[in-house]
Amino acid sequence: MLLVDVHAHLDLEGYEKHGGLDTMIKECVHNGVKVIVTNGTDIASNRNILEIAKTYPVVKVALGIYPTHCLEMIENGKEKEFNEELKFIEDNIKTKHCVAVGEVGLEYSEITDLNDIKKRIQKDCLKKFIHIAKKHNVPIIIHSRGAELEVVELLEEESMKNHKVIMHCFSGRKHLVQRIRDNNWYFSIPCNVDRSLHFQQIVTDTSMDQLLTETDAPYISPVPGQVNRPDNVLHTIKKIAEIKKMTPEEVANIIYANYQKAFL
Ligand SMILES: [Zn+2]
Numbered sequence: 576m577l578l579v580d581v582h583a584h585l586d587l588e589g590y591e592k593h594g595g596l597d598t599m600i601k602e603c604v605h606n607g608v609k610v611i612v613t614n615g616t617d618i619a620s621n622r623n624i625l626e627i628a629k630t631y632p633v634v635k636v637a638l639g640i641y642p643t644h645c646l647e648m649i650e651n652g653k654e655k656e657f658n659e660e661l662k663f664i665e666d667n668i669k670t671k672h673c674v675a676v677g678e679v680g681l682e683y684s685e686i687t688d689l690n691d692i693k694k695r696i697q698k699d700c701l702k703k704f705i706h707i708a709k710k711h712n713v714p715i716i717i718h719s720r721g722a723e724l725e726v727v728e729l730l731e732e733e734s735m736k737n738h739k740v741i742m743h744c745f746s747g748r749k750h751l752v753q754r755i756r757d758n759n760w761y762f763s764i765p766c767n768v769d770r771s772l773h774f775q776q777i778v779t780d781t782s783m784d785q786l787l788t789e790t791d792a793p794y795i796s797p798v799p800g801q802v803n804r805p806d807n808v809l810h811t812i813k814k815i816a817e818i819k820k821m822t823p824e825e826v827a828n829i830i831y832a833n834y835q836k837a838f839l
Pocket residue numbers: 582583584614678791
């Protein structure tokens with residue numbers, strides 16, 4: 576089966592539980608995983624994942640800065656470093672070492688002393704990432720928590736309708752889910768879809784050509800408390816197959832075609 580994970584973090588800790596990164600990636604390939612898009616979250620992470628991708632052809636790289644790290648950088652006067660990182664990301668897109676911009680977005684719920692300035696800073700940073708994705712016509716992988724409406728509005732303001740936008744693990748309300756569908760964006764469905772009525776509903780209401788699969792490994796394991804791994808996208812494939820009354824093979828083929836359409 577052709578399996579695709581459009582959102583993982585291979586540079587994070589925890590994979591010792593699966594015999595280490597090398598063993599795990601080889602097992603994933605053996606189990607049918609064709610692509611793991613590993614997402615960068617800060618300057619160090621972006622470099623680490625570029626290194627990992629050199630060793631494993633199955634690993635593709637999305638470069639970005641997680642919204643709380645953007646905020647941290649700007650608040651600590653590191654605007655110059657931030658802008659240099661944007662240039663680094665663009666350079667890597669030009670050389671095809673980077674296939675997407677991500678993980679970027681807005682994170683309001685992790686910040687205890689959230690205020691309008693902090694929201695503004697995050698939005699300004701996200702706009703810069705959006706401009707890069709648009710300029711180079713690469714997908715953008717969007718994180719949004721506690722800020723689902725703001726993310727959708729910002730992307731619309733920046734004329735991202737019909738662009739390759741991937742909403743990672745989207746937990747916004749039904750009317751926002753509908754807006755995302757109307758804008759022709761993708762939902763990447765995590766493997767806790769087995770136990771999440773919210774994601775089951777998104778799958779039910781969304782046509783197959785707007786669905787992708789992800790793990791967010793090492794997070795969001797289908798079994799709570801375990802370290803997630805890219806071949807667990809099979810859980811998502813099986814659940815989508817059940818909901819859409821298709822075979823897992825049919826679902827996997829469509830998701831793979833969607834991946835090709837979005838990333839290649
Ligand atoms: Zn993530």
